[in-house]
Amino acid sequence: MKALQFKRNIGRYAAARIAGSFTPGRGSSVGPLKLADLDAPEMPGPDWVQVRPRLSGICGSDLATIDGRSARYFEPLVSFPFVPGHEVVGDLADGSRVVLEPVLGCVSRNLDPTCPACAAGHLGNCQHTTFGDLEPGIQTGSCHDTGGGWATAFAAHPSQLHPVADTLSDEAAVMIEPTACGVHAALKAQGAATIAVLGAGTLGLVTIAALRAQNPDAQILATARYPHQRRLAAQLGADHVVAPPEIRRAARRHTGSRAISLHTDDGAVDRLSGGVDAVVDCVGSSESITDGLAITRPGGRIVLVGMPSQVSLELTPLWHREIQLIGAYTYGTETSADGTPVRTFDLAADLVASADLGQLVSAVYPLNRYQDALEHAAGAGRRGAVKIAFDLRSEKERDQL
Amino acid sequence: MSSNADPYKTSNKHLAPRPGFVLDVDRTSPPILFHHGDQFKLEKLPAGRSRVIYPPEPLEGLADPEGAIRHALANPIGDSEPLAALLRPDMKLTIAFDDISLPLPPMRRPDIRQRIIEAVLDLAAEAGVDDVHLIAALAIHRRMTEDELRHAVGDRVYDAFAPSGRLYNHDAEDPDGMVVLGETPHGEDVQFSRRAAESDLVVYVNINIVSMDGGHKSTATGLSGYTSLRHHHNVHTMRNSTSFMDRENSALHASNWRMGEVIRDAGVKIFQIETTINNNTFGRTGPLSVLQKREWEWNAKDRASFIAMQKGLEVLPSKARRKIFSSWQAPYEMTSIQAGEVEAVHEITTANVFKQQSVAVEGQTDILTMGLPYICPYNVNSIMNPILVMCLGLGYFFNMYRGKPLVREGGVLIMSHPTPWEFHPVHHPSYIDFFEEVLADTTDPIEIERKYEKKYAEDEWYIHLYRNSYAYHGVHPFYMWYWGSHALQHLGRVIVVGGDPAAVQRMGFQSASTLQDALEMASDVVGPQATITHVKNPPIFMSDVT
Numbered sequence: 001m002k003a004l005q006f007k008r009n010i011g012r013y014a015a016a017r018i019a020g021s022f023t024p025g026r027g028s029s030v031g032p033l034k035l036a037d038l039d040a041p042e043m044p045g046p047d048w049v050q051v052r053p054r055l056s057g058i059c060g061s062d063l064a065t066i067d068g069r070s071a072r073y074f075e076p077l078v079s080f081p082f083v084p085g086h087e088v089v090g091d092l093a094d095g096s097r098v099v100l101e102p103v104l105g106c107v108s109r110n111l112d113p114t115c116p117a118c119a120a121g122h123l124g125n126c127q128h129t130t131f132g133d134l135e136p137g138i139q140t141g142s143c144h145d146t147g148g149g150w151a152t153a154f155a156a157h158p159s160q161l162h163p164v165a166d167t168l169s170d171e172a173a174v175m176i177e178p179t180a181c182g183v184h185a186a187l188k189a190q191g192a193a194t195i196a197v198l199g200a201g202t203l204g205l206v207t208i209a210a211l212r213a214q215n216p217d218a219q220i221l222a223t224a225r226y227p228h229q230r231r232l233a234a235q236l237g238a239d240h241v242v243a244p245p246e247i248r249r250a251a252r253r254h255t256g257s258r259a260i261s262l263h264t265d266d267g268a269v270d271r272l273s274g275g276v277d278a279v280v281d282c283v284g285s286s287e288s289i290t291d292g293l294a295i296t297r298p299g300g301r302i303v304l305v306g307m308p309s310q311v312s313l314e315l316t317p318l319w320h321r322e323i324q325l326i327g328a329y330t331y332g333t334e335t336s337a338d339g340t341p342v343r344t345f346d347l348a349a350d351l352v353a354s355a356d357l358g359q360l361v362s363a364v365y366p367l368n369r370y371q372d373a374l375e376h377a378a379g380a381g382r383r384g385a386v387k388i389a390f391d392l393r394s395e396k397e398r399d400q401l
Numbered sequence: 402m403s404s405n406a407d408p409y410k411t412s413n414k415h416l417a418p419r420p421g422f423v424l425d426v427d428r429t430s431p432p433i434l435f436h437h438g439d440q441f442k443l444e445k446l447p448a449g450r451s452r453v454i455y456p457p458e459p460l461e462g463l464a465d466p467e468g469a470i471r472h473a474l475a476n477p478i479g480d481s482e483p484l485a486a487l488l489r490p491d492m493k494l495t496i497a498f499d500d501i502s503l504p505l506p507p508m509r510r511p512d513i514r515q516r517i518i519e520a521v522l523d524l525a526a527e528a529g530v531d532d533v534h535l536i537a538a539l540a541i542h543r544r545m546t547e548d549e550l551r552h553a554v555g556d557r558v559y560d561a562f563a564p565s566g567r568l569y570n571h572d573a574e575d576p577d578g579m580v581v582l583g584e585t586p587h588g589e590d591v592q593f594s595r596r597a598a599e600s601d602l603v604v605y606v607n608i609n610i611v612s613m614d615g616g617h618k619s620t621a622t623g624l625s626g627y628t629s630l631r632h633h634h635n636v637h638t639m640r641n642s643t644s645f646m647d648r649e650n651s652a653l654h655a656s657n658w659r660m661g662e663v664i665r666d667a668g669v670k671i672f673q674i675e676t677t678i679n680n681n682t683f684g685r686t687g688p689l690s691v692l693q694k695r696e697w698e699w700n701a702k703d704r705a706s707f708i709a710m711q712k713g714l715e716v717l718p719s720k721a722r723r724k725i726f727s728s729w730q731a732p733y734e735m736t737s738i739q740a741g742e743v744e745a746v747h748e749i750t751t752a753n754v755f756k757q758q759s760v761a762v763e764g765q766t767d768i769l770t771m772g773l774p775y776i777c778p779y780n781v782n783s784i785m786n787p788i789l790v791m792c793l794g795l796g797y798f799f800n801m802y803r804g805k806p807l808v809r810e811g812g813v814l815i816m817s818h819p820t821p822w823e824f825h826p827v828h829h830p831s832y833i834d835f836f837e838e839v840l841a842d843t844t845d846p847i848e849i850e851r852k853y854e855k856k857y858a859e860d861e862w863y864i865h866l867y868r869n870s871y872a873y874h875g876v877h878p879f880y881m882w883y884w885g886s887h888a889l890q891h892l893g894r895v896i897v898v899g900g901d902p903a904a905v906q907r908m909g910f911q912s913a914s915t916l917q918d919a920l921e922m923a924s925d926v927v928g929p930q931a932t933i934t935h936v937k938n939p940p941i942f943m944s945d946v947t
Contacts, residue, residue, distance in 0.1 A: 246837045
């Protein structure tokens with residue numbers, strides 16, 4: 001099969017880090033990622049099935065890996081070599097379409113009993129991601145045994161697969177996984193009357209759509225760097241969209257707060273006396289989290305959904321204003337308004353359809369143009385794009401399996 | 402000066418000043434000096450279809466300003482007793498004076514306000530008046546700093562009154578310090594300084610730099626707040642002020658005059674002192690004198706000093722340039738002073754303003770060009786942000802006319818200014834928000850007024866900064882935008898030469914790198930052989946367009 005494979009190679013990893021620091025996405029040309037002709041992965045267990053990807057998205061966490069920016073935190077949580085790709089819509093052997101819920105929890109690892117988190121359906125919080133029948137890997141796309149979506153085939157446990165309605169296009173279906181992340185994050189901000197979403201890349205935009213669906217009356221502020229992001233953020237439900245440097249002033253205006261200046265009353269907005277009820281940070285940088293701490297009201301909440309790496313933060317406001325800083329990783333099972341459990345993917349599929357999130361797929365590439373694809377994805381904002389995906393529907397190796 | 406001398410005698414030190422002049426540009430005409438913020442450009446205007454309006458030369462100043470002041474206080478105009486007769490020991494006296502927004506640039510010491518206030522205080526002391534307050538009548542402008550107050554009223558007055566809290570800035574948001582005196586027949590609330598309202602006499606000390614200033618506007622605006630201002634500082638009024646420099650045709654002034662009547666009927670007695678100055682902005686001699694000379698009269702020294710200045714400024718960073726120009730103080734001279742009853746005084750003042758500033762101009766033009774200088778009323782010791790650029794060009798300069806606008810309806814206005822996306826965070830905090838939020842949404846004054854004005858006017862943080870820091874009131878940028886609303890309605894296009902393209906675009910204008918490009922762009926609207934008129938302002942002048 002045809003696949004993009006990521007090997008452990010310290011030298012190439014360092015080269016990718018240097019290249020990626022000059023041109024985002026350039027790590028693909030000098031780093032450990034290579035296009036290869038591999039054997040299709042063996043099924044790790046009797047229940048497992050082969051999935052032939054149709055579209056496979058490129059995520060921010062993928063780009064961090066390709067450009068050598070991933071946190072060392074992940075080192076024990078992956079197994080080399082691996083095939084990236086976890087945002088997948090694909091075909092099963094019977095021709096039916098599925099989307100992948102890539103988290104590799106206790107069930108897929110053949111662990112019985114499952115950990116408490118998996119027992120409760122919170123797969124993202126699985127406590128056994130390095131144990132069981134599979135090599136380490138928190139998701140398909142970082143586990144050697146399963147393969148990943150950037151290939152013409154990979155292995156999936158049936159518990160990871162969700163059927164796709166005929167009414168959804170492939171472009172819409174490939175958005176279900178990132179949308180599920182946004183839905184999960186948005187639920188952690190539920191009940192907030194004023195919410196600021198930092199960042200309007202894919203994750204920011206789907207989070208805005210989820211927040212609007214869950215909180216029809218909330219005031220949603222958003223930051224966006226590029227004109228198309230501003231347009232989409234407003235279209236998907238943001239009441240006010242501003243450039244990132246303007247968020248402190250915008251939050252002050254919309255919450256009726258006063259500003260606190262480092263130099264008394266000099267008119268600068270260094271932080272707010274009050275602020276928004278919740279911030280959903282879809283960037284995950286030192287700057288964005290610092291902005292979040294500056295504009296969240298005392299007792300408010302910052303939901304960190306953008307994958308951070310090492311950051312430098314002044315945490316005094318977190319302490320002094322009793323702000324909660326919480327992570328929002330992937331998805332699993334949520335609690336609906338009437339108290340019944342509901343899968344995040346089901347909520348995401350509905351939202352993708354109702355908010356037309358398939359429109360966020362801006363361009364698709366064949367696997368052999370992976371360097372162009374990754375550079376496009378890394379520069380999506382300034383190139384007027386949102387989601388870039390690999391299109392495997394025409395790969396001839398796909399039909400040879 | 403002896404008491405028998407003529408107090409209105411001029412100094413007569415200079416040749417008879419020449420009136421304003423309209424130059425028809427031909428092939429022999431030299432390039433014209435354009436102000437460009439804190440820099441300058443020499444621009445060649447197309448021959449055969451361009452004209453340049455030059456201001457009149459500075460009138461002679463009064464030879465004995467102190468004598469003229471004493472004479473004016475003793476010989477009031479209109480229905481008023483001499484000031485000395487209005488003063489008594491047990492009275493409450495308030496002296497209000499114009500703020501930092503004029504004159505422009507600030508004048509050399511002694512400031513006219515200092516001279517007048519000292520004379521008034523001398524009379525008050527002779528009459529035994531103890532309860533005297535001095536108020537900078539700044540309405541919703543920023544508070545003046547100690548240095549600025551000292552410059553305006555002098556060290557002697559400042560040291561005598563400020564430490565005891567009897568010299569201060571007007572605070573339009575002080576809930577205990579403001580009072581509503583009534584309502585005009587048009588339903589306009591008249592809000593006023595409580596101290597002034599409760600005084601037995603208000604002496605107002607004015608400097609009239611343009612014909613918009615003075616009259617009832619001094620107190621009805623200067624000592625009021627948003628409750629009153631919103632009735633005349635709005636789009637409807639500004640669009641119906643043609644122009645707001647011409648009181649007879651100004652809805653802005655009509656409203657202020659109505660409010661003045663309410664103030665008078667409420668028992669507030671005002672002794673109005675108004676002065677006019679000449680337009681000796683850059684000096685008859687000295688480093689900037691070339692800026693008020695006509696180009697074909699430049700001698701070798703003028704050319705050399707201009708080139709040296711232009712090249713020197715080019716290599717300096719903008720902060721350094723700003724500092725240089727902020728330090729310039731104009732050698733203005735007082736050309737008249739009149740005191741007494743408000744309306745009678747103002748009639749004479751206005752006539753004296755026009756004596757200095759009026760230039761007769763025949764016919765309108767297709768394209769109006771202007772080089773905007775580094776200063777406007779609201780960036781003294783501050784930054785000329787994009788909103789102020791708009792206000793100076795489309796508000797002030799466009800409206801410097803009587804009769805009809807210099808540019809025809811549907812014509813094009815070309816302004817030359819760097820228009821940096823830069824704001825003074827202390828002075829203009831709400832401007833930053835206005836630029837980031839309001840103008841990003843709409844540039845339509847009506848929509849802006851409807852959707853955003855109240856929120857900004859009542860924003861607690863802006864009010865806090867206005868009262869406790871040195872910030873213009875939250876609603877002030879709206880008024881700047883409204884100031885240009887008559888021009889926005891009248892013009893077919895606005896082009897900014899040499900401006901920051903993003904800032905220019907945010908305001909809904911077009912950006913051009915050169916004047917020639919701008920003229921080319923203008924031809925889309927007014928045709929290829931359009932007539933062009935350049936206003937060579939400053940020094941300030943008014944066009945009487947027939």
